Amino acid sequence: MKILLLIVGLALVCGLQGLNNNAQDSPKITGTWFTVGLASNVTFKIEEGGSFRKFVKNITEQDGVLTAAYFRRENGKCIQFSVNAYPGKDGEMHVQYDGENVFTIQSMDSNHLMFILYNTKDGEVTVWGELYGRTPNLPNQTKRKFEKICERFGIKKNQIIDVSKADRCENLK
Template identity: 35%
Template structure:
């Protein structure tokens, strides 16, 4: 339910612009998603994972499409009180816009929606010890509070 509310909120925030935006919800051009991003919102059905010291509390720096159709995601995360850089290579799955990566279990990352010049929304499923955790991240091209 919380994820649905987040989606509604994100849609309203993104729709408030008067300009015509080119929102893409399928057939993503990963070369246009590549580049520098900023974490705007993190959400999960298990809030502890995105709180201070949470395993999924990390902030994006960049997304890069690789020649082999994988994605390189670069993040920053506080580990033992120090800022650490984490880089993940996410493999393309058979589903369009869906990638997989091992981190604290097995993760499926879905690209939900993008306006290549403004924002991208990622939805993830984390599978660990028979449990599934859901989350959503909103990244923007420009940092704003």
Template identity: 30%
Template sequence: MKTVFLTLLLGLVCAAQEAPAELDPSQITGDWHSILMAADNIQKIEEGGPLRAYIRQLECTDRCSSLSVNFYAKFPSQCTFLNVVAEREGDVYHVGYMGSNFFELIPVSENTLAVYGENFDGVKSTKMTVLNKI
């Protein structure tokens, strides 16, 4: 059910947006909490899955050309705090974490942010959507 909800949410957000505007760092930078996660490969985001991560903070630098992402992930049974820096190419960010990752930030409201991403682990591509709230 969450997958259907997130897919519908992403579709509505994308349809409602006009031509891509420059990201406003004040909308992105801050403390965030992942509340919903969906993927076309459920094993990747299940408990103990390599892509099950809980975003805690985002920070735009240089007008959002770089994005610092602080998050927690479990390896294998211990929760670990991690930080990665993603670089923007056009409207898409790229970062290496558990393979190659490409993602887009989609501000939904002033306190909600959707992240649509794709992970390629060298064998299979996984599409994900994560909904975050302040």
């Protein structure tokens, strides 16, 4: 277990090197987003009922702090919730959600946003990724880029789910 944590830590440090992770680039990050892809080395967490199966509504940035509004299904009902992410060292961000999460923005332009996150809960580390789009329909080229980024962090292609057509829980049923 110690070796696994060391490997994950090393991968995080290596992944941060050379990354321009400027979350304060608010014109690009602030606004409406759609969850297009979810990925995790623990797949059940991104499947229906999983704790990481959440759908972004919007993101705002103020003084380096990101606030994101999400929808998720819980006990058969849709709920809306928000989380705040705070800047850390070397461009990483920290957020409390189903444990402690450290994440980096891996790719961002005016149409997409890609994150890789390391979730630590009860001493276990889960690697997960999120792909957001300004619309739910992103080009296949962008989805392939997300796959490659996920694979670089140890998430296999069969551990990535396209949720662009999934029930986003927006109507708070």
